[in-house]
Amino acid sequence: MKIDEAREVRTTCPYCGVGCGVLAKVAANGEVTVRGDPDHPANFGRLCSKGSALAETIDLDGRLLYPEIHGRRTDWDEALDLVASTFSRTIAEHGRDAVAFYVSGQLLTEDYYVANKLMKGFIGSANIDTNSRLCMASSVAGHRRAFGSDTVPGSYEDLELADLIVLVGSNLAWCHPVLYQRIAAAREKRPDMKVVLVDPRRTMTSDIADMHLAIAPDGDVALFTGLLAYLGQHNALDRTYITAHTTGFGQALFAASALDLAGIAAATGLGEDELVRFYSLFAATANTVTVYSQGVNQSSSGTDKVNAIINCHLATGRIGKPGAGPFSVTGQPNAMGGREVGGLANMLAAHMEIENPEHRDRVQRFWSAPAVAEKPGLKAVEMFQAVADGRIKALWIMATNPVDSMPDADAVEAAIKACPFVVVSDVLAKTDTVRHAHVRLPAAAWGEKDGSVTNSERRISRQRAFLATPGEARADWWIVAEVAKRMGFDEAFSHPSPADIFAEHAALSAFENDGARDFDIGAYAGVDAETYEELAPFQWPAPSQGTPLWPEGGIQAGHSSASTRFFANGNFYTPDGKARFIPIRPVPQTRTNERFPLVLNTGRVRDHWHTMTRTGKSQRLSQHLAEPFAEIHPADAQRFGIGDADIVRVSTEHGEVLLRALVTARQRPGSVFVPMHWTDQFSARARVDALVAPITDPISGQPASKNVAARVERF
Numbered sequence: 001m002k003i004d005e006a007r008e009v010r011t012t013c014p015y016c017g018v019g020c021g022v023l024a025k026v027a028a029n030g031e032v033t034v035r036g037d038p039d040h041p042a043n044f045g046r047l048c049s050k051g052s053a054l055a056e057t058i059d060l061d062g063r064l065l066y067p068e069i070h071g072r073r074t075d076w077d078e079a080l081d082l083v084a085s086t087f088s089r090t091i092a093e094h095g096r097d098a099v100a101f102y103v104s105g106q107l108l109t110e111d112y113y114v115a116n117k118l119m120k121g122f123i124g125s126a127n128i129d130t131n132s133r134l135c136m137a138s139s140v141a142g143h144r145r146a147f148g149s150d151t152v153p154g155s156y157e158d159l160e161l162a163d164l165i166v167l168v169g170s171n172l173a174w175c176h177p178v179l180y181q182r183i184a185a186a187r188e189k190r191p192d193m194k195v196v197l198v199d200p201r202r203t204m205t206s207d208i209a210d211m212h213l214a215i216a217p218d219g220d221v222a223l224f225t226g227l228l229a230y231l232g233q234h235n236a237l238d239r240t241y242i243t244a245h246t247t248g249f250g251q252a253l254f255a256a257s258a259l260d261l262a263g264i265a266a267a268t269g270l271g272e273d274e275l276v277r278f279y280s281l282f283a284a285t286a287n288t289v290t291v292y293s294q295g296v297n298q299s300s301s302g303t304d305k306v307n308a309i310i311n312c313h314l315a316t317g318r319i320g321k322p323g324a325g326p327f328s329v330t331g332q333p334n335a336m337g338g339r340e341v342g343g344l345a346n347m348l349a350a351h352m353e354i355e356n357p358e359h360r361d362r363v364q365r366f367w368s369a370p371a372v373a374e375k376p377g378l379k380a381v382e383m384f385q386a387v388a389d390g391r392i393k394a395l396w397i398m399a400t401n402p403v404d405s406m407p408d409a410d411a412v413e414a415a416i417k418a419c420p421f422v423v424v425s426d427v428l429a430k431t432d433t434v435r436h437a438h439v440r441l442p443a444a445a446w447g448e449k450d451g452s453v454t455n456s457e458r459r460i461s462r463q464r465a466f467l468a469t470p471g472e473a474r475a476d477w478w479i480v481a482e483v484a485k486r487m488g489f490d491e492a493f494s495h496p497s498p499a500d501i502f503a504e505h506a507a508l509s510a511f512e513n514d515g516a517r518d519f520d521i522g523a524y525a526g527v528d529a530e531t532y533e534e535l536a537p538f539q540w541p542a543p544s545q546g547t548p549l550w551p552e553g554g555i556q557a558g559h560s561s562a563s564t565r566f567f568a569n570g571n572f573y574t575p576d577g578k579a580r581f582i583p584i585r586p587v588p589q590t591r592t593n594e595r596f597p598l599v600l601n602t603g604r605v606r607d608h609w610h611t612m613t614r615t616g617k618s619q620r621l622s623q624h625l626a627e628p629f630a631e632i633h634p635a636d637a638q639r640f641g642i643g644d645a646d647i648v649r650v651s652t653e654h655g656e657v658l659l660r661a662l663v664t665a666r667q668r669p670g671s672v673f674v675p676m677h678w679t680d681q682f683s684a685r686a687r688v689d690a691l692v693a694p695i696t697d698p699i700s701g702q703p704a705s706k707n708v709a710a711r712v713e714r715f
């Protein structure tokens with residue numbers, strides 16, 4: 001786009017899934033200022049500490065500015081030729097499943113779309129997976145099991161309309177701060193509104209909680225199956241809704257009744273009185289939203305947790321109504337956009353399914369593609385295991401740093417080092433992943449690139465450029481398209497701009513979509529450059545005119561929340577239009593043993609993001625917490641002879657880190673919390689993901705990053 005220095009550019013924050021609108025301005029002296037966009041419906045002008053410090057993170061220090069082959073600067077032609085010829089040769093010699101892309105929720109939807117189109121439609125493999133697998137794959141799997149589609153049935157407005165908000169495994173105050181601010185503001189206006197926090201730790205989010213349930217790690221399935229049984233026992237079901245809009249309730253209730261209250265108390269580590277207080281509050285409050293995040297998703301029972309929560313909302317008819325619903329909030333700025341274009345290895349584009357021959361045929365005809373992938377590809381953990389054992393021989397990593405962020409990170413690093421051909425496209429020259437790349441491709445950064453993102457409430461917003469692209473950096477979609485052309489797919493990858501890609505993406509979402517699929521933005525099919533440039537944030541679905549997806553009665557008068565469009569009239573995306581109860585029984589997820597008696601829980605802090613490649617540049621952000629830490633309960637500190645601020649070694653079967661002990665009663669006895677952000681670049685021996693076992697949820701493939709058997713000892 002043309003950069004106009006005299007005006008503010010309307011764009012979107014590149015950090016979390018709240019997706020706040022940002023106004024960015026470049027002064028004549030080059031100084032950049034950012035402020036919250038008062039007109040953006042996600043934040044109405046609010047920004048958190050990370051969003052407000054964006055201008056401090058956009059210098060060129062450490063940028064990768066030119067293509068490199070084996071550390072030697074080269075030009076784009078040579079680099080792209082090498083990538084294309086090596087991928088083509090590898091496919092010819094070893095088959096299409098010998099190559100893989102590992103992509104990122106940091107990519108814009110247009111980048112994601114082109115990468116997915118190349119891998120799934122033209123290479124013909126589904127070996128493209130994303131770091132969003134580490135973030136919300138269990139929610140996707142849970143939605144698909146219950147609704148027949150990956151639909152988030154809620155809007156942020158529902159959080160302000162609810163009378164009860166149950167926050168499960170979510171430190172919203174630090175990880176989705178603007179949503180926390182919206183809830184806090186709503187609560188000030190309506191003091192009767194109640195908040196329950198379900199989290200092993202007493203985090204900053206407990207400041208607005210009326211009740212904190214310090215649940216045992218992975219006790220959530222027992223908590224919510226117990227709630228379903230309680231609702232059944234206490235006449236708190238919406239039988240009319242259950243009969244009209246769901247199937248499988250009897251089996252789900254039977255499974256949920258496996259544990260009595262004492263059994264649930266034992267499985268959750270909560271008192272029976274606490275359980276009854278929570279259950280009776282839930283039963284009595286029609287307008288309830290259950291918000292869940294990584295504490296639910298990052299678990300070997302993550303999908304069951306999601307469905308245990310959804311079961312309770314279906315049983316009470318609290319879904320698709322203002323101020324009610326189960327609500328997954330995503331970690332990354334464009335995890336949702338990635339889901340929409342098929343960035344996960346088990347999905348096709350536009351929420352279509354790889355296993356469905358009709359969907360494959362539809363996508364193949366739309367793309368005029370030679371070979372659409374016929375089976376799901378390797379999910380993130382499996383993908384790096386395939387790199388390690390030599391099945392993957394050419395790997396392209398885009399906009400992410402798996403050497404620091406994947407579970408069993410040392411093994412992932414060894415796999416990447418041993419891989420015959422590794423391409424990394426990134427903004428930075430020296431991340432722990434970039435240094436192992438044979439080919440380094442300089443990508444445009446936030447502020448330099450144009451495209452779109454989708455936030456946790458299904459709202460699509462534009463990211464717009466306001467800075468010139470430095471050196472020879474290029475947009476990710478351009479880089480992928482240029483490789484595709486050199487692999488012989490010129491015609492299908494000739495998009496001249498992000499607007500053209502978005503127009504194609506929108507057209508595919510509407511292609512032969514007669515209301516049978518949830519994701520539809522057909523209203524923007526074939527959108528022109530001018531309209532795309534001016535695109536205002538909107539929630540999907542946005543079907544083209546004349547395609548009625550939702551019965552009128554599903555939209556309640558006077559309420560603008562798009563959540564009401566979903567499911568109010570039993571319009572689920574299953575063959576019979578009914579939602580599915582999933583029978584779930586709690587299965588203990590205990591991993592501790594004599595050698596490793598504590599549970600390691602990893603997570604985020606307020607002012608850092610991912611592996612700190614952006615936030616680490618801001619002094620202001622680094623002042624909040626200057627170093628990583630191991631948070632342990634005083635009883636455990638005493639048991640292991642540890643004093644506050646001692647240097648401790650935290651170790652697991654997979655590795656060890658050195659950290660400062662933070663002894664606090666906010667922690668649950670038996671657990672240790674370590675933040676995930678610090679890498680060896682910022683603090684010696686602090687890569688906590690090197691400690692995390694590569695254990696995954698059997699359905700979603702999401703790693704269990706919050707329940708690892710560990711030991712803590714004074715160093």
Ligand code: SF4
Nearest residue numbers: 013015016020048051
């Ligand atoms: Fe950015 Fe998330 Fe903060 Fe909003 S809440 S400003 S999207 S980091």
